[in-house]
Amino acid sequence: xxxxxxxxxxxxxxxxxxxxxxxxxxxxxxxxxxxxxxxxxxxxxxxxxxxxxxxxxxxxxxxxxxxxxxxxxxxxxxxxxxxxxxxxxxxxxxxxxxxxxxxxxxxxxxxxxxxxxxxxxxxxxxxxxxxxxxxxxxxxxxxxxxxxxxxxxxxxxxxxxxxxxxxxxxxxxxxxxxxxxxxxxxxxxxxxxxxxxxxxxxxxxxxxxxxxxxxxxxxxxxxxxxxxxxxxxxxxxxxxxxxxxxxxxxxxxxxxxxxxxxxxxxxxxxxxxxxxxxxxxxxxxxxxxxxxxxxxxxxxxxxxxxxxxxxxxxxxxxxxxxxxxxxxxxxxxxxxxxxxxxxxxxxxxxxxxxxxxxxxxxxxxxxxxxxxxxxxxxxxxxxxxxxxxxxxxxxxxxxxxxxxxxxxxxxxxxxxxxxxxxxxxxxxxxxxxxxxxxxxxxxxxxxxxxxxxxxxxxxxxxxxxxxxxxxxxxxxxxxxxxxxxxxxxxxxxxxxxxxxxxxxxxxxxxxxxxxxxxxxxxxxxxxxxxxxxxxxxxxxxxxxxxxxxxxxxxxxxxxxxxxxxxxxxxxxxxxxxxxxxxxxxxxxxxxxxxxxxxxxxxxxxxxxxxxxxxxxxxxxxxxxxxxxxxxxxxxxxxxxxxxxxxxxxxxxxxxxxxxxxxxxxxxxxxxxxxxxxxxxxxxxxxxxxxxxxxxxxxxxxxxxxxxxxxxxxxxxxxxxxxxxxxxxxxxxxxxxxxxxxxxxx
DNA sequence: CTGGGTGCAGTTTTT
DNA sequence: CTGCACCCAG
Numbered sequence: 001x002x003x004x005x006x007x008x009x010x011x012x013x014x015x016x017x018x019x020x021x022x023x024x025x026x027x028x029x030x031x032x033x034x035x036x037x038x039x040x041x042x043x044x045x046x047x048x049x050x051x052x053x054x055x056x057x058x059x060x061x062x063x064x065x066x067x068x069x070x071x072x073x074x075x076x077x078x079x080x081x082x083x084x085x086x087x088x089x090x091x092x093x094x095x096x097x098x099x100x101x102x103x104x105x106x107x108x109x110x111x112x113x114x115x116x117x118x119x120x121x122x123x124x125x126x127x128x129x130x131x132x133x134x135x136x137x138x139x140x141x142x143x144x145x146x147x148x149x150x151x152x153x154x155x156x157x158x159x160x161x162x163x164x165x166x167x168x169x170x171x172x173x174x175x176x177x178x179x180x181x182x183x184x185x186x187x188x189x190x191x192x193x194x195x196x197x198x199x200x201x202x203x204x205x206x207x208x209x210x211x212x213x214x215x216x217x218x219x220x221x222x223x224x225x226x227x228x229x230x231x232x233x234x235x236x237x238x239x240x241x242x243x244x245x246x247x248x249x250x251x252x253x254x255x256x257x258x259x260x261x262x263x264x265x266x267x268x269x270x271x272x273x274x275x276x277x278x279x280x281x282x283x284x285x286x287x288x289x290x291x292x293x294x295x296x297x298x299x300x301x302x303x304x305x306x307x308x309x310x311x312x313x314x315x316x317x318x319x320x321x322x323x324x325x326x327x328x329x330x331x332x333x334x335x336x337x338x339x340x341x342x343x344x345x346x347x348x349x350x351x352x353x354x355x356x357x358x359x360x361x362x363x364x365x366x367x368x369x370x371x372x373x374x375x376x377x378x379x380x381x382x383x384x385x386x387x388x389x390x391x392x393x394x395x396x397x398x399x400x401x402x403x404x405x406x407x408x409x410x411x412x413x414x415x416x417x418x419x420x421x422x423x424x425x426x427x428x429x430x431x432x433x434x435x436x437x438x439x440x441x442x443x444x445x446x447x448x449x450x451x452x453x454x455x456x457x458x459x460x461x462x463x464x465x466x467x468x469x470x471x472x473x474x475x476x477x478x479x480x481x482x483x484x485x486x487x488x489x490x491x492x493x494x495x496x497x498x499x500x501x502x503x504x505x506x507x508x509x510x511x512x513x514x515x516x517x518x519x520x521x522x523x524x525x526x527x528x529x530x531x532x533x534x535x536x537x538x539x540x541x542x543x544x545x546x547x548x549x550x551x552x553x554x555x556x557x558x559x560x561x562x563x564x565x566x567x568x569x570x571x572x573x574x575x576x577x578x579x580x581x582x583x584x585x586x587x588x589x590x591x592x593x594x595x596x597x598x599x600x601x602x603x604x605x606x607x608x609x610x611x612x613x614x615x616x617x618x619x620x621x622x623x624x625x626x627x628x629x630x631x632x633x634x635x636x637x638x639x640x641x642x643x644x645x646x647x648x649x650x651x652x653x654x655x656x657x658x659x660x661x662x663x664x665x666x667x668x669x670x671x672x673x674x675x676x677x678x679x680x681x682x683x684x685x686x687x688x689x690x691x692x693x694x695x696x697x698x699x700x701x702x703x704x705x706x707x708x709x710x711x712x713x714x715x716x717x718x719x720x721x722x723x724x725x726x727x728x729x730x731x732x733x734x735x736x737x738x739x740x741x742x743x744x745x
Numbered sequence: 746c747t748g749g750g751t752g753c754a755g756t757t758t759t760t
Numbered sequence: 761c762t763g764c765a766c767c768c769a770g
Contacts, residue, residue: 111760239760433756644758
């Protein structure tokens, strides 16, 4: 098909034409393409259309195109949009349908593609591995890593060097800091190990450089290599190493054949790589993309450096900002050969809002430093049809947080009453933490409910407090630790408190439903008859599912929310059951053994590990409710969201709470510095941790602000307006908030 | 309207 | 333990 015919079909389908910048991205030919796209500029749409152009106009085989993005949700969305368009085109050109199978596109998160491609190509380095998710990796390190297990002071120099990984508030131990007299506890060493090990891989480090660096890196290497050996021995692979293995695959002859293709129909090689959300890419992912495109240089990246939010995962905006240089270095081409396109027309927000957030991001001297933003990035150009002379940027205030929340509630109520909005879901409240506590979403959720406006807040970490979850866990613990000897020996009071709540919930249920109480009693009696040092025939999953089979749990199957939650809990049990038992090859934590010294009771070690490892982690991090992937928000509810959750979405009315945030040098920022000297591709920009922390905070608000279509409204209690210790960012934020109009009260 | 004392609560994000 | 939200004295 001709490109003009193609663009015409798209125009007919959309009802309007792409703008010239968008068209030029879609039409672009071969070679690296760097698309710097602002919020609401249609960047994902352009990526979708460019993909279709490669298939339909350029006749590239679908299996030779790789499209990746950052989250599963976004990947699914990309695929749906491509499928939708292609179906419309096939309706008009039925012949094309015979030749093209959209399902052959290699589309997904980079992680899922790494996994699928290595399995499909039967890469020996990735055969028969079990991929560890976050919880599994934690439990694996807790039980197997020498760094977590060693009780001597062998790792003391390492802990001291990475002091900041241990210093912060610790919810498990109830707020005590590491006293530095002895090595931090196992729970903290595990959390620190995860960060260090993952970062080592994600930052794409050269371990031979590290080897030469002496103390404490020699100790770190020892710990890291021990973890690697454990992974290999038990045939496990974490998310970070999945990418490392993929890079090894690409460097192997098998990978080379995958890239170049062979004569078979099945393997046509890789012609094109398209990456969405490139600003959140980390160094090993950058290396993967550059390697994938090493032969034809057909790498198209799309992103907005101002919307980078994922430093905690090793993401560095630098990859986006220095894309040109990276291509020059990797491909040996000149920088003129890297095409740059700016998508700066905004079709989302009221012009006043666009100008507000555009001014906002440019107003920080820090954002004007070399390498902070893409060079030559143009200002946003408001192009939406939204107009009208009303305060599109405003604020609502109040003497205290609850009063501000109340005023916010009245405001929303008015919007509904006056028919300015039809549904609460046309609003969204964005904040740092959506937990329903006094400092966070508590007052706001309460104010809305008080006025009869239902709230949608699935990420409020209330999972473990739900009656069905508490009930099942209470019943389970009543079976495996019936006399609570192990529980009472747990020194961390928060774990005991959590479990006691569950037991209480179970007691309530047991009184009402004798059936489950009977099952629990029967199970305890059965275990009490087993001799010492014996394996018990049922494993923890059997017990778990038996509990579910009794009322009231089996009756809750009709409640989709409860069913979904119980499903999540069963995944957690399955995960725990899969962890290999140290010192007992072939067995796992799912299998129960009686104590070595006395019969009739589950091994003391098993019970304490269950409490410290699994319950300790769950109760410290909390768990979110499951979310329905299809629905962003039920129409009749007002969503309370974190900024990350809202990324990529838009709402008519956006309320932002929390202008009082201050930049913090958190551990992901400090680790970035600690490892930078060992990077295989050394960073091309150089900022201090303070500067990076400020950049992150500025971008954080930028993402929040740019979600708004009709109105952007700050929620600002008095305390936030006058607090004297606001730092640089806070003061500047305040200046911007002053540009807003008071719309509350 | 400011500032010091008191009391209470205690990130977030993803594969 | 730290830090903030809030209150009340000046």
